[in-house]
Amino acid sequence: MPIPFLQKQLKNPPGAETADAGVERRRHVRPVEIKTHEFLWVAKAENRSIQKGEMEAVSDAAVRVNLRRRGLLPVSVKKKAQGLFGIKGRGGIKEAYIVVMVRQxxxxINAGVPAVQCFEMLASSTENKAMKKMLKGILRHLQTGETIADGMAQYPKYFDRLFISLIKAGEQGGILDTILLRLADYRERSLRLQKKVRSAMFYPAAIITVMIVVVSVLMIFVIPVFAHLFSSFGATLPFLTQMVINLSNWMSAHWYIVVGSPIAAVWLFIFAYRKNLAFRTRVDRVSLKLPVLGPILLKSAIARFTRTLSTMQSAGVPIMDALLTLSRVSNNVIIEQSVLRARKDVMAGGRMTTALKEDGIFPVMATQMLGIGEETGAIEVMASKVADFYEGEVEESVDRMSTLMEPIIMVILGIIVGTLVIAMYMPIFMMGAVVTHGG
Structure with a gap:
C-alpha cells in the first residue's frame, strides 16, 4: 500500500514547481533594462593606422572586447561627456542634415554606386565639420569590411536602434535603397511633429518665464524706490501697497532664493524624471491628462507609434521585434507599458489591439483602425493612415492652443503688472485727495 506522504513527495518533489506556476511567476517578472553609455574610443589597426569612433555599450570593458573582436587594439576608451543636466545633444549635426544625407x-545606392564610394562622395560634399567627421568614421568601418549598419551603430546619438535595425533588414533583404527612402520620410515627418510639439510647450513656457523675470525685476529694483519715497512721508500706507512692499523687501533680501529656486527646481525635476521610474510614471500619467497640452502629447505619441509601426512593417520587421522597439521610442512610460502588454498578448497568440483597447489610453478610432489592419493583414497601410490623421490633429491643436494661450497669458501678465502699478500709485492718489481737500 503506497504511503500518502511518499505519493505527495513524488508528485511534487522539493524544489520543483508546476509548469503553470512557473509561467505565472515569469509573467509578472519585469525584464531588466540594461543601461548603456556612449564611449569615445581610439584604437590601432593591424596596419598600425589610428582609428577613432563612438560606441554605445554597458562599460568601457565591453567596448574594448568589441574592438578586439574587430581586430583592433584599444588605445583609449572614455565615456562621452553629456550636455546640460545630463541631456544628450546632437553635437552640431541637425536632424535636417541627417535626413538629406539619408536621401542622397x-x-x-539605387543607382548602383558602391557603399564605400557613396560615403566618400558624401564626406567630400558636406561642409559641416561634425557631419564630415561622422561620415569619415562610417567610411573607415566600411573599408574594414563591415556593413553600413555596423558603421552607423557607432553613432547612436544620430542613428537610434530603430534606424539600425531597419538598415540591417534592408542590407539583408537587398532593398537598402527603399528602406533608406522610407527612413528619410519617417524622420522628416517625425522632425516636423517634434517641432510642433516643442513649439506647443515652448510658447507658454517662454511667456511665463518672461512674466516671472519682469515681475522679479519690478519687485527687486523698482518697488524699493517707491518704498523709500513713501517712507519719507511717514503716513500709513494702504494694505495692498504695504503687502507689495513687504514682499519686495523679502525678495530683495533673499534674491538668491528667488533666482536659485527655479533653477534648482528644474534641475531636480529633470534628474528625478531621468532616474526615478515611479516619479517618471506619475509625471507621464499626469501629462496626458493636462487640460490643453495633454491631448497634444497623446496625439503626438500615437502618431509617432503608428508611423514607426508602419515603417517597420513595410521593412518586413516581425511584429514582436517591432513592438519591443516601439515601446522604447514612445517617450512615455504609460504608453510603453501598454505596448509591452500588447506584445505579451501577441506572444500568447492574441492580437495587439486587445491590450490597447483594455488600457483605454489609445483613442477608440486608433484601436479600431489598427484592429481592422490586423484582421485584413494590412496593418502597415492602416497604421500609416492613423499616423497621417493624428499628425494633422497635432498641427491643428498646436495652432489652436497658440491662438488661445496668447490672450490668456497676456491678460494674466496685465493683471499682475496692473496690480503692482495700482499698489504703488494708491498712496499718491490718496495724497492728492488730501491736498485737494485741504486746499
Whole structure:
C-alpha cells in the first residue's frame, strides 16, 4: 500500500514547481533594462593606422572586447561627456542634415554606386565639420569590411536602434535603397511633429518665464524706490501697497532664493524624471491628462507609434521585434507599458489591439483602425493612415492652443503688472485727495 506522504513527495518533489506556476511567476517578472553609455574610443589597426569612433555599450570593458573582436587594439576608451543636466545633444549635426544625407545615400545606392564610394562622395560634399567627421568614421568601418549598419551603430546619438535595425533588414533583404527612402520620410515627418510639439510647450513656457523675470525685476529694483519715497512721508500706507512692499523687501533680501529656486527646481525635476521610474510614471500619467497640452502629447505619441509601426512593417520587421522597439521610442512610460502588454498578448497568440483597447489610453478610432489592419493583414497601410490623421490633429491643436494661450497669458501678465502699478500709485492718489481737500 503506497504511503500518502511518499505519493505527495513524488508528485511534487522539493524544489520543483508546476509548469503553470512557473509561467505565472515569469509573467509578472519585469525584464531588466540594461543601461548603456556612449564611449569615445581610439584604437590601432593591424596596419598600425589610428582609428577613432563612438560606441554605445554597458562599460568601457565591453567596448574594448568589441574592438578586439574587430581586430583592433584599444588605445583609449572614455565615456562621452553629456550636455546640460545630463541631456544628450546632437553635437552640431541637425536632424535636417541627417535626413538629406539619408536621401542622397538612397539615390546613390539605387543607382548602383558602391557603399564605400557613396560615403566618400558624401564626406567630400558636406561642409559641416561634425557631419564630415561622422561620415569619415562610417567610411573607415566600411573599408574594414563591415556593413553600413555596423558603421552607423557607432553613432547612436544620430542613428537610434530603430534606424539600425531597419538598415540591417534592408542590407539583408537587398532593398537598402527603399528602406533608406522610407527612413528619410519617417524622420522628416517625425522632425516636423517634434517641432510642433516643442513649439506647443515652448510658447507658454517662454511667456511665463518672461512674466516671472519682469515681475522679479519690478519687485527687486523698482518697488524699493517707491518704498523709500513713501517712507519719507511717514503716513500709513494702504494694505495692498504695504503687502507689495513687504514682499519686495523679502525678495530683495533673499534674491538668491528667488533666482536659485527655479533653477534648482528644474534641475531636480529633470534628474528625478531621468532616474526615478515611479516619479517618471506619475509625471507621464499626469501629462496626458493636462487640460490643453495633454491631448497634444497623446496625439503626438500615437502618431509617432503608428508611423514607426508602419515603417517597420513595410521593412518586413516581425511584429514582436517591432513592438519591443516601439515601446522604447514612445517617450512615455504609460504608453510603453501598454505596448509591452500588447506584445505579451501577441506572444500568447492574441492580437495587439486587445491590450490597447483594455488600457483605454489609445483613442477608440486608433484601436479600431489598427484592429481592422490586423484582421485584413494590412496593418502597415492602416497604421500609416492613423499616423497621417493624428499628425494633422497635432498641427491643428498646436495652432489652436497658440491662438488661445496668447490672450490668456497676456491678460494674466496685465493683471499682475496692473496690480503692482495700482499698489504703488494708491498712496499718491490718496495724497492728492488730501491736498485737494485741504486746499
Amino acid at each position: 545615400l538612397s539615390t546613390m
